[in-house]
Amino acid sequence: MRELIEHTEGINRLMARYGVKFGIYKNGEFHEQLFPFDAIPRVITHEDFQQLEKGLIQRVDALNLFLNDIYGEKKIIHDGVIPEEFVFISSGYLPQCEGIIPPKKIYSHISGIDLVLGKDGEWYILEDNLRIPSGASYPMIAREICRRVSPATFGNNSVVDNRNYADMPKETMEWVNTGGIPVIMTPGRYNAAYFEHSYLAERTGSALASCTDLFVEDNHLYYRDYRDRKQKVGVIYRRISDDYLDPMTFLPESLIGIPNIMDVYRSGNVAIVNAPGNGVADDKGIYYFVPKMIRYYLDQEPILKNAPTYLPFYEEDRKYVLDHLENLVIKDVAEAGGYGVIFGNELSSEKLSEMKRLIEKESRRFIAQEVIDFQDMEVMDGDEKVLRKADLRAFVLSGETTRVWPSGLTRFSRNADSFVVNSSQGGGFKDTWVLSQWKK
């Protein structure tokens, strides 16, 4: 381990060489930034991972059943488990997806579930990301480099190899493929996660395509090559949000997207990974109901806990939130990427009052959560070890079976007082070791 830490600079230099970056817009300009890597890994024991794995599989299975239900029979609403207001006014609910049955009935093929480890030793789910969660490529390439830098570290510790990540989305894509080539669709190199798009295309053997390379003809999706030959596409892992996927169905003013791809999808002639409309299930408001979904669809008790959450939409919760706002985290359900997260204890009394008025006026727009006292992680700051907040994004792949990648993206805050770990806000990342049951 010491060897790894000693060579942190060298590891980061190799990452730079391989272009391990993310894009960010500042003052309207695009900048590419390196994603700082800290060599001290997060270590998850075999037993802990087994429990996590069960809980994550359970959660994602329930979320997939929920999506099938919401765009189908809506039993969960009819049975009064989730109020319909929460579903149909969610910006992630897409009426255009009503009645569509995706290939193999899988909506969320690649799910990114964000968790934190509490000081009580329990894992808490912070949020579900079922649209286009990114980040798996960073620990994947980091492990590759770390093994080169310090083989002894991995020789002496029984760490489960995580470099097979690309095989998992590849197998998932093959499972839902309707007959054609696999394609990863990127909005282009000025997208924040472009490194990941191109790296996954390389590692999964998919064609990396932009919108202009793809077209619909006779209700099938095709990729056009430079000799004007066309190849049928059977599965498209799109790294573009629902709104921009098909201008004929969603935003007509959009200049990107593939006209009529939704018709092809509706006819079952292409699989879209992840399926359009998933936003309804990872809405911060719906998050509150996931434990209820698990009980409802699977008849099981949830294995993993949600962070204690309140919905100001309910009168009782609203009263609690307004009375305890200074001790809670408030999240705007429409925001992502660490934006729209407000810590009550950081607000002035004037801002607190303003926030209370806003919550009363737009109660559906916010959720409030108790601040979880989660474990700090050691991070190198120069030659010194310091403690920082960190979360874990676990990747769950749904194909023939539901599987959890034995690793994940551990992101940490680089500022001592911050809970925000997002790369777009200056955070760094760590490798996540899952220990094998076979100890060395």
Place this chain on the structure above:
Amino acid sequence: MGIISMEKVDHLYWLGRYTERVYTTLRVFFHIYDHMIEQPEGVYAKYCEKLNIPEIYTSNRQFVQSYLFGADNPDSVYSNMKRAYDNAIVLRDELSSTVLSYVQLALDTFESCRKTTAPLLELQQVIDDLLAFWGGADDYVEEEDCRNILKCGKYVERLDLSIRLDYHTKDLEKEYRKLCNRLEKTNLDYSKEKLSRLEAIILQGEDPKSYCQEALACLGGLFT
């Protein structure tokens, strides 16, 4: 994958051109830099004229800084390196991360040695990275079409620079043959008429110096 989109063909071709432009102009610059030791100020003027780039420099020293590293100078070697990178970065799945990393390394070297007092010492690394890029492309780029298009760009650029810099006819012939060899393999549509005129100028003894502009026009119009 066996399929390449039109957009990627464009990026492959220009990646070939820009990497070659950086490679050759850097090597030529090494000679100019040496000449500057004994020559008076303004020795770069002729070079600018040959390359048909604006002569905007005020001194040898300023030429070295701006022509090599000028981020605001569209004709600087750095700007061409940046363009090579811009084309390479969208081709990771065709090139492989290994091959792409040499373009990244070359760009990083350029950016890190901007303030050095001995630029040639550091920029040798860029030349080494570009040679490694080409070696890597031969070894790692699996699609033959990709390699051919990339090399087609490379040889168009090399011939273009060779004509501009008054290389010997024998050198021009050599570069022309390399280009033809690749062109045939690319399956790209090109003007056979322009290629045969280029051949007449280069291979059939027409003095390329006097036909320089026409030769360059033929080369530039091959794919239009």
